[in-house]
Amino acid sequence: xxxIGKYFIFLHSLFIKRESFNTYIRLTLDExxxxxxDSIFIVVIISTFIGAVTAVQTAYxxxxxxxxxYVISLIVRDMTLLELAPTITAIVFAGKVGSNIAGELGTMxxxxxxxxxxxxxxxxxSFLVLPKILACVLMYPLLVILAGNLSILGGYIAATLTGExxxxxxxxxxxxDFIQFNVTFALIKSIVFAFLIAxxxxxxxxxxxxxxxxxGKASTKAVTSSCIAILSAxxxxxxxxx
Amino acid sequence: MIExxxxxxxxxxxQVLFNINGKFLPGQANLIIGSSGTGxxxxxxxxxxxxxxxxxxxxxxxxxxxxxxxxxxQDIRREIGMLFQGGALFDSKNVEQNVGFPLDxxxxxPRDEKLDRINFVLNRLGLANSNKKMPSELSGGMKKRVGLxxxxxxxxxxxxxxxxxxxxxxQTAIVIDHLIQEITxxxxxxxxxxxxxxxxxxEIGDYVxxxxxxxxxxxxxxxxxxxxxVRELQEFVYSNKLMMALREQSS
Numbered sequence: 001x002x003x004i005g006k007y008f009i010f011l012h013s014l015f016i017k018r019e020s021f022n023t024y025i026r027l028t029l030d031e032x033x034x035x036x037x038d039s040i041f042i043v044v045i046i047s048t049f050i051g052a053v054t055a056v057q058t059a060y061x062x063x064x065x066x067x068x069x070y071v072i073s074l075i076v077r078d079m080t081l082l083e084l085a086p087t088i089t090a091i092v093f094a095g096k097v098g099s100n101i102a103g104e105l106g107t108m109x110x111x112x113x114x115x116x117x118x119x120x121x122x123x124x125x126s127f128l129v130l131p132k133i134l135a136c137v138l139m140y141p142l143l144v145i146l147a148g149n150l151s152i153l154g155g156y157i158a159a160t161l162t163g164e165x166x167x168x169x170x171x172x173x174x175x176x177d178f179i180q181f182n183v184t185f186a187l188i189k190s191i192v193f194a195f196l197i198a199x200x201x202x203x204x205x206x207x208x209x210x211x212x213x214x215x216g217k218a219s220t221k222a223v224t225s226s227c228i229a230i231l232s233a234x235x236x237x238x239x240x241x242x
Numbered sequence: 243m244i245e246x247x248x249x250x251x252x253x254x255x256x257q258v259l260f261n262i263n264g265k266f267l268p269g270q271a272n273l274i275i276g277s278s279g280t281g282x283x284x285x286x287x288x289x290x291x292x293x294x295x296x297x298x299x300x301x302x303x304x305x306x307x308x309x310x311x312x313x314x315x316q317d318i319r320r321e322i323g324m325l326f327q328g329g330a331l332f333d334s335k336n337v338e339q340n341v342g343f344p345l346d347x348x349x350x351x352p353r354d355e356k357l358d359r360i361n362f363v364l365n366r367l368g369l370a371n372s373n374k375k376m377p378s379e380l381s382g383g384m385k386k387r388v389g390l391x392x393x394x395x396x397x398x399x400x401x402x403x404x405x406x407x408x409x410x411x412x413q414t415a416i417v418i419d420h421l422i423q424e425i426t427x428x429x430x431x432x433x434x435x436x437x438x439x440x441x442x443x444x445e446i447g448d449y450v451x452x453x454x455x456x457x458x459x460x461x462x463x464x465x466x467x468x469x470x471x472v473r474e475l476q477e478f479v480y481s482n483k484l485m486m487a488l489r490e491q492s493s
Contacts (some may be wrong), residue, residue, distance in 0.1 A: 017316075115292055116324065116330040
């Protein structure tokens with residue numbers, strides 16, 4: 001409970017004694033490149049393969065001819081939109097970006113760079129953390145959109161190349177019984193997950209005390225805590241919104 | 243002038259500072275000395291506001307730092323420059339960006355004027371042509387000098403140095419000491435240096451405070467330190483062979 005209280009006080013501190021608006025724009029754009037552009041490669045690889053594997057494994061489990069083949073792509077689509085694109089990518093994002101945020105802030109803490117900012121009269125938490133959170137919240141939904149498209153494309157490639165489905169069957173399955181809200185739901189999840197990953201990782205890194213060993217521990221803890229928070233939020237959002 | 247009144251600090255149930263008092267005058271190098279773990283850095287952090295004292299006050303030219311409003315604290319902080327033990331340079335910025343950072347954040351100075359000021363300070367500290375170097379490319383002494391440049395670039399009225407000589411060879415340590423003293427006199431800055439290096443004490447210590455186990459046991463000019471009648475101070479001063487040899491020679 002004490003840690004949760006400290007986390008909310010930390011979040012509050014991001015919005016007091018802020019620097020100029022232009023400073024945040026510049027810092028946020030820099031962070032967008034770090035958290036967004038630099039994550040594209042891993043997101044492309046993972047989402048394409050997840051889509052392909054989902055298609056192949058779904059086809060493998062369809063042993064009865066009573067179910068039409070287009071259901072395979074329907075399942076790939078819905079699994080991608082509801083779970084794979086926002087949640088699995090979030091776990092990967094926590095591993096890449098979350099650990100990076102915690103490590104960076106932890107190193108700044110132990111090497112007194114955060115103290116240097118405070119001595120200058122700069123609100124270090126707001127200056128360092130707010131742009132990271134904004135960048136994650138802006139960039140992660142775009143990564144999820146990319147991941148969703150690539151996952152469905154990966155399923156298409158796998159299903160058609162293995163001969164499980166014809167291209168027209170796959171496209172038909174993608175379009176049939178489409179619920180638009182699923183896309184909205186995926187984007188809501190992506191914003192919530194991005195906020196959780198960035199804020200929890202920043203919180204863990206910002207309060208690191210000790211040396212290099214503690215920075216390593218903080219990075220690990222940031223990823224673990226972010227994953228737990230993502231899965232808890234995933235369940236809550238599913239209960240509340242579906 | 244910086245005045246410290248009745249500063250006490252606790253960490254949980256452990257008291258680390260006991261009712262510390264002192265006055266630090268501008269234009270002179272004020273040294274806080276003592277063995278490791280005596281509370282020197284804690285006192286320094288209480289003075290600059292990185293820690294809040296549990297009792298007592300710190301006055302910057304009469305302004306009560308810890309009992310002021312947010313904007314007044316900001317105003318005082320913008321007059322403070324600090325050299326940290328490891329330099330505390332921002333890893334992602336080069337020398338020019340590190341030194342220019344306080345100007346970027348705290349002033350609306352035009353770009354050309356800013357660059358002139360950065361180059362002036364870098365030249366003054368013997369760092370000409372180092373503008374584009376990254377902190378990872380700098381030696382320990384250069385890092386300290388860049389940290390010092392960043393601390394004074396904004397015409398700071400108060401300069402704080404935490405163990406400026408730690409990790410440096412004796413020659414470089416003397417260079418850093420002299421730079422601190424020259425800058426202090428040249429710009430009439432109120433400088434407080436935390437150190438346990440007796441060479442620094444003898445080289446630049448205009449006014450020296452000796453701390454032992456969280457208490458201030460002695461204060462005065464460095465010329466009096468060798469003859470001070472405080473056992474803990476004597477043990478501290480004459481803990482190395484060079485100082486002992488000096489004492490034997492003089493006696």
